[in-house]
Amino acid sequence: MTDGGDPGVCDECVEACWLACCCAFFLDAIGGKALTRVACALVAFAVLAVGVTLLARHHVYRPPLGVTVEDAALARLALADRNATATALAYDVSLAVALHNHHWLRRALHTAPLDAELLFAGARFARVELAGKGAAVRAGNSEAYRAVAAADRAGVALGSAGVAEFVRESTAGVFRLELKVVGELRFPPGRHLQRLDAVCPLELPLSTATSPATFRKVKCAVFTS
Numbered sequence: 001m002t003d004g005g006d007p008g009v010c011d012e013c014v015e016a017c018w019l020a021c022c023c024a025f026f027l028d029a030i031g032g033k034a035l036t037r038v039a040c041a042l043v044a045f046a047v048l049a050v051g052v053t054l055l056a057r058h059h060v061y062r063p064p065l066g067v068t069v070e071d072a073a074l075a076r077l078a079l080a081d082r083n084a085t086a087t088a089l090a091y092d093v094s095l096a097v098a099l100h101n102h103h104w105l106r107r108a109l110h111t112a113p114l115d116a117e118l119l120f121a122g123a124r125f126a127r128v129e130l131a132g133k134g135a136a137v138r139a140g141n142s143e144a145y146r147a148v149a150a151a152d153r154a155g156v157a158l159g160s161a162g163v164a165e166f167v168r169e170s171t172a173g174v175f176r177l178e179l180k181v182v183g184e185l186r187f188p189p190g191r192h193l194q195r196l197d198a199v200c201p202l203e204l205p206l207s208t209a210t211s212p213a214t215f216r217k218v219k220c221a222v223f224t225s
Contacts, residue, residue: 064101064102064103064187064194065099065101065108065185065222066102067097067220068097068217068218069202069217069218069220070144071095071096071215071217072094072095072096072179072218073093073204073207073215074091074093074204074205074206075093075094076090076150076206077091077092077093077170079163081153087156087157087158087162088155089120089151089153089154089156090151090152090153090154091118091126091151091154092148093126093148093150093177094146094147095116095128095130095148095149095179096146097116097144097147097179097181098144098145099114099131099143101138101140101142102140103139103140105139106187106188106189107139107188108187109136109185109186110135110183110184111185111186111193113133113183114145114181114196115130115181116128116147116180117180120156120158120166120175120176120178121158121165123157124156126149126151126154129147131183173205174205175205176203177201177202177203177204179199181196181197181200181220182197182198194224195224196223196224197223197225198220198221199221200220201218
């Protein structure tokens, strides 16, 4: 699956170099005047400058990695236990998360597992691995990872306010969850390790086999360091 990247930037740089070389070769072949050569060189330089500027802007303003939630379904989310000191949730969530490598020359290599964390009201209740250490995303491409997180009883620190919010959303039939995607990558042959943290807001109704819920792709906020 291809993310789209920005191949036009590279093409403009190649075209600029081609123009500079062809211009110089043509004038040498016909013995052009010095003034004409200077003018041609200035035009070629201007085109090259535009190409370099576009390339720099591409890398400065566009993060090298992107994350989207391609699909998510909530088959179960309920209070499994509640007392004065603890709260537990029962859940069943399926996810399809895509990692997009915007670098058009280098692959992105996972140097640590890529994990997904699910939170309700700021409290984490599930964590599942999306990709293992050593997996890679080809240059200018994307990889979609699928996972299921499920438990009959998982302790979660919701607090009284969190429990009250859970009851409200359960009554409404739509749960507002937060998905965090965390990992670490590098772009060989480079050795710099890049920490990946992505935050994805999700609004999920309960879904069943007979009544599946529709889902719109979510673009996540990505933070790298």
